[in-house]
Amino acid sequence: MHVKLWGTRGSLPTPQAPEQIEARIKGLFQGFFAAGHQQASEVDDYLAKLPADRFGGYGGETLCVEVSTSQQRLIIDGGSGMRSLGYELAKGASGHGQGELHILFTHFHWDHLSGLPFFLPLFIPGNKIHVYAVQPDLPEVFRTLFKKPYFPVPLEKIDAEIEYHQLMPRQPVTFDDLTVTPYQLDHPDPCWGYRFEAGGKVLSYCVDNEIQRVSREDLGLDLPLYQNVDLMIIDAQYTLLEATEKINWGHGAAPDGLEIAMREGIKQVLFVHHDPAASDAKVAAAEWQARCFYEKQLQMIHRSPHKLHELTWSFARDGMTIAL
Ligand SMILES: [Zn+2]
Numbered sequence: 001m002h003v004k005l006w007g008t009r010g011s012l013p014t015p016q017a018p019e020q021i022e023a024r025i026k027g028l029f030q031g032f033f034a035a036g037h038q039q040a041s042e043v044d045d046y047l048a049k050l051p052a053d054r055f056g057g058y059g060g061e062t063l064c065v066e067v068s069t070s071q072q073r074l075i076i077d078g079g080s081g082m083r084s085l086g087y088e089l090a091k092g093a094s095g096h097g098q099g100e101l102h103i104l105f106t107h108f109h110w111d112h113l114s115g116l117p118f119f120l121p122l123f124i125p126g127n128k129i130h131v132y133a134v135q136p137d138l139p140e141v142f143r144t145l146f147k148k149p150y151f152p153v154p155l156e157k158i159d160a161e162i163e164y165h166q167l168m169p170r171q172p173v174t175f176d177d178l179t180v181t182p183y184q185l186d187h188p189d190p191c192w193g194y195r196f197e198a199g200g201k202v203l204s205y206c207v208d209n210e211i212q213r214v215s216r217e218d219l220g221l222d223l224p225l226y227q228n229v230d231l232m233i234i235d236a237q238y239t240l241l242e243a244t245e246k247i248n249w250g251h252g253a254a255p256d257g258l259e260i261a262m263r264e265g266i267k268q269v270l271f272v273h274h275d276p277a278a279s280d281a282k283v284a285a286a287e288w289q290a291r292c293f294y295e296k297q298l299q300m301i302h303r304s305p306h307k308l309h310e311l312t313w314s315f316a317r318d319g320m321t322i323a324l
C-alpha cells in the first residue's frame with residue numbers, strides 16, 4: 001500500500017507570505033555561512049541536516065490523501081491539496097477521459113472540499129468519478145458546491161460522470177485488493193474515519209478528530225479503527241493546552257493520539273491538520289512538546305496499566321509518501 005499526503009494543513013489553505021519566504025531565505029544564508037560553509041557544493045549537505053521548519057516547512061494545502069495498491073487507487077477528502085493530485089492524474093488515463101476514480105469523504109467542512117472544484121479529472125469527458133460518504137447528503141453537497149454564484153460551472157455541466165455511493169457505518173466495502181471500513185470520529189458535525197486493509201497492511205485515517213474518546217471503553221464500536229494498525233494518520237491541530245481551551249472545536253492534540261497508539265501497538269503515526277494560525281516554527285514546537293510527552297510515557301512503560309509500545313511518528317508535511 002502506498003500513501004501520499006497531498007495536503008496536511010487544517011481548516012484553511014495557508015500559503016507563505018513573501019516576507020516569511022524572504023526571512024527564511026535570509027536565515028538559511030546566514031546559517032550556511034555561520035556554519036563555516038563557503039562552497040555551492042556544500043549546500044545540499046547543509047540543507048539535508050536542517051529540520052522541516054527551517055527549510056521547506058510543513059506545507060499549506062488542506063487535506064487530500066491518496067491511497068494506492070497495485071490494483072486500486074482511492075482518494076480521501078478533497079481539500080486544496082486535491083488540485084495538484086488532479087494535475088498528476090491528468091497525465092494518466094483520466095487525462096484522456098478514460099479514468100475511473102474513487103473519492104471518499106470524511107465530512108463536508110470547507111477544508112475537505114475546497115480543492116474539488118479545481119480537480120481536473122472532473123472536467124474531462126469520459127471520466128467516471130465515484131464519490132462516497134456515510135452521510136446521506138453527499139449529492140446535495142455536490143449540488144451546492146457546483147452552483148452559481150459560488151462556482152461558475154453547475155453540476156449538470158461537469159464533464160465527467162459522477163456516481164454517488166452511501167457507505168454504511170462500520171460496514172466494510174471492497175475495492176479489488178483494498179477493503180475500507182468507516183468508523184466515527186469525534187467532531188462537531190458527523191465525521192467518519194476510514195480503516196484501509198490491503199496485502200496484510202492496515203492504514204487508519206482519523207481526521208478530523210478531537211480524540212475526546214481515548215479509552216477502549218469510550219471508543220466502543222469505533223475501537224477497531226485503532227487496532228492492528230501499521231500507519232495511523234490523525235489530527236493534531238492543537239497543543240495540549242490549546243486543546244483544553246478549544247473543547248468541542250473538533251480537533252486533537254498529538255499526545256492524545258500517541259496515548260492511543262502506544263496502548264494499541266500502532267507501528268507508525270503521522271500527525272496532520274496543522275493549525276493555519278501556526279507558523280512552521282510553532283508546528284515544530286508542538287512536535288517537540290509531543291516528543292517530550294512520548295519520552296515521558298516511555299519512562300513509565302512498566303508502570304502503565306496497559307502494555308505500552310514504542311513507535312515511529314512525526315508531524316507530516318505536504319507531499320510526503322509512505323510505503324507500507
Ligand atoms: Zn478539517
Ligand SMILES: [Zn+2]
Nearest residue numbers: 109187208250
Ligand atoms: Zn471538520
